[in-house]
Amino acid sequence: MEALKNTGAIVVSKADGEEAYTSALKRNSALSVLEAEYVIYPTEIRHIPAIIAYATSQSPPIEIAVKCGGAHSSTWASSNGGIVIDLARLDAVRVSEDKATVVVQGGTTWGKVYIECQKANVDVVGGPFWFVGVGGYLTGGGYSPFTPERGLAIDNILSAVVVLADGRTVRTSATEEPDLFWAIRGGGNQFGIVVEFTLKAFPPGGPFTVGIIAYPGTEIEKVLKVVQDWKATYTTREKMNITFARPAPHFKPAVTILPWVSQDASGRSAEVLAPFRALKPILDTCAPVPDMLAVSHSLDGLFAVAPPHLTIRGALISDLWTDLMLGLFYNWVAFTEENPDAKSTTVLWELSGADKIAAVGSTETAFHAREPHFWVAIQGRSSAEESVPIMRKFVAESTEYMRRENRKKTGKDAGYFINFAQGEEPIEEVFGPNLPRLRKLKAKYDPKKVWSKGCLIEPDFD
Ligand SMILES: Cc1cc2nc3c(=O)[nH]c(=O)nc-3n(C[C@H](O)[C@H](O)[C@H](O)COP(=O)(O)OP(=O)(O)OC[C@H]3O[C@@H](n4cnc5c(N)ncnc54)[C@H](O)[C@@H]3O)c2cc1C
CATH class of the missing domain: 3.30.465.10 (Uridine Diphospho-n-acetylenolpyruvylglucosamine Reductase; domain 3)
Incomplete structure (x- = not known):
């Protein structure tokens, strides 16, 4: 403890009292919380090497987890009995x-x-x-x-x-x-x-038009038809999320559209949203906001009432096939019907142009998924801890369903996505053709596997 304090960083442990300790462990998802021995807040970059030196010099070495925003729904930024280096004070x-x-x-x-x-x-x-x-x-x-x-x-x-x-x-x-x-x-x-x-x-890029347009789930086929029309004409300054959710107060299945239209002084959103509005949504909160700060707060109301247990998995898919979306919709309706505590589980499809992603080669960065694709995030949410296993199962099975359908339709696997992974995914499929080079670089930069959380890369010393 003294050695850690001598690094100059702020150290929090159980000894600092329940409130300080609990607050230091807090994460966006209750499922990401682990009881670290020490949560250490470097206030200067030079504090970090001393923390690493301390942890790695112990026998056995102490696990180090690194936390930034704490938004990832895994436990990668938390540690059971080890040290968390919480970067929150390095926020300039x-x-x-x-x-x-x-x-x-x-x-x-x-x-x-x-x-x-x-x-x-x-x-x-x-x-x-x-x-x-x-x-x-x-x-x-x-x-x-x-x-x-x-x-x-x-x-x-x-x-x-x-x-x-x-x-x-x-x-x-x-x-x-x-x-x-x-x-x-x-x-x-x-x-x-x-x-x-x-x-x-x-x-x-502002002003931006953002908000929520919602329809009863019974309208899904009509909504997906408009989505496909929009997909044939969209520009690089707009994107949409389509979500399957059960909003309060009735918690009935709904399909929602969350648009983001940039440079909207041109009035483009009126054009984009007209066919959606023509379907007579039950809710339409879309309105212009000036900047990304306002965009980033636009769903605060929803997050404030969301149940605390969140587990997310994502999959990359080559296209937004209506039959795939419908298949998942009906699975999701059945799951949320049968598991009322997990009724806040949502499916989110990100629809946006991928030409710019594909303009970079798959081996030019460690991120390999460079063929045009879309991403989907299954967000399991529940109030009670007892629902977590069944929720995790649904989230994992839904991800696999999409990957399987993608392979059937294209003969290819579009890949996983670290930001929405859980660390259990086959590493070959996370990093694709870049894995061999990543393994060599792991041997060069972290031969002793100090960074031991996440989608783990084994060093290749040959
Ligand atoms: C509501 C929601 C919406 C999201 N939307 C998107 C989206 O649109 N696009 C997208 O790409 N992702 C999205 N994500 C996923 C998000 O990008 C990941 O969860 C990301 O890991 C969160 O970053 P963080 O710093 O908050 O995570 P943390 O939980 O703090 O850390 C996550 C991982 O990153 C590591 N890490 C954190 N900081 C550093 C650092 N400075 N150096 C090295 N490693 C570090 C941690 O060790 C840990 O392994 C979303 C997540 C949520 C919850």
């Missing part, structure tokens, strides 16, 4: 004077980034919600509302600063330590603690 955000870049520390959240972006009147390719951390989101790839226009978030990182397992702090970019730069763009948490990212900035 700085927009460069020429407004070409935004430098964000590795412990900040998109909400804090958007506050600075709002002041400087710029945007970056970032996450959709304020509470999601930059660290997990970016090292996992990062699908953003801006992806159709500007690619994945990792395609917009110019450089980074990483604390390595041996305690060295290195700057990495296309020209400095390029192997590491390649690995952290989609390789997850396996190569070091990214304490700083330099992101490309661009002129603001």
Whole structure:
């Protein structure tokens, strides 16, 4: 304990009292909470090497977990009896004077980034919600509302600063330590603690039209027909989520559309939403908001009442086939009917243009899924812990269902996605053709497997 305090970081343990300790363990999902021995908040980057040195010098070495926003629904950013390095105090955000870049520390959240972006009147390719951390989101790839226009978030990182397992702090970019730069763009948490990212900035994309349009589940076929029409005409400045949800107060199955339309001073959203509105939704809250900060808060009301146990799994799919969507819809209706405590479980389909993702080769970054695709997230939610096993089963089976159907329809597997994985996925399928290079780089940057949580990459020493 003294050794950890001597690092200069703030150390929280059970000895600090129930409130401080519980609050330090808190995560977006109650299922992500584990009882760490110590939660350590570095307030300066130089504190981190000393924490790593302490943990790795113990016999046996103490497990280290790294937390940024704590939004991932796994337990990767938590530790049972080990140390959590919580980066929350390393949360500075700085927009460069020429407004070409935004430098964000590795412990900040998109909400804090958007506050600075709002002041400087710029945007970056970032996450959709304020509470999601930059660290997990970016090292996992990062699908953003801006992806159709500007690619994945990792395609917009110019450089980074990483604390390595041996305690060295290195700057990495296309020209400095390029192997590491390649690995952290989609390789997850396996190569070091990214304490700083330099992101490309661009002129603001607002105003944006966002909100919820909802229909009774009985209308699903009509809604999906309009979705397919929209898919044939969409531009790079718009995207939509389609969700299957049971909203209060009746908790009946519903299909909802969550649009995001950028540069909406042009009135494009009226055109995009007209066919959806013609279907006479039961709810339509769509309205313009000025910037990404407002977008990132647009679903706060829903999150505030969401049950605490959340487990998410995602799958990448090659196309949005109506029969696949309908198949999952009916499975989801049956599951939520039979398991009332898990009725807040939702299915979310992200519909957005993928040309920019595909403009980068599958071996150019550690993130390999570069053929055009869409992503789907199954979000199991329940109030009671007893529902968790059945919910996890539904989430895993639904993911497999989509992957199986994808293989049947295309002969290919579109892959998994770290940001919505649970760590149990076959590693070959998470990293595809990039796994051999990642294993070599694991041997180079983390031979002793200090980073032992997440989608684990075994070092290849040959
Ligand atoms: C409501 C919701 C919506 C989401 N929407 C999207 C979306 O639209 N697009 C998308 O791409 N993802 C999305 N995600 C997934 C999200 O990007 C991941 O859960 C991501 O890991 C969260 O980042 P975090 O920093 O909050 O995670 P944490 O839980 O803090 O950490 C997750 C993992 O990242 C590692 N990590 C965190 N910070 C660092 C760092 N600085 N250096 C190295 N490793 C680090 C942790 O060790 C851990 O393994 C969403 C998640 C939620 C809950």
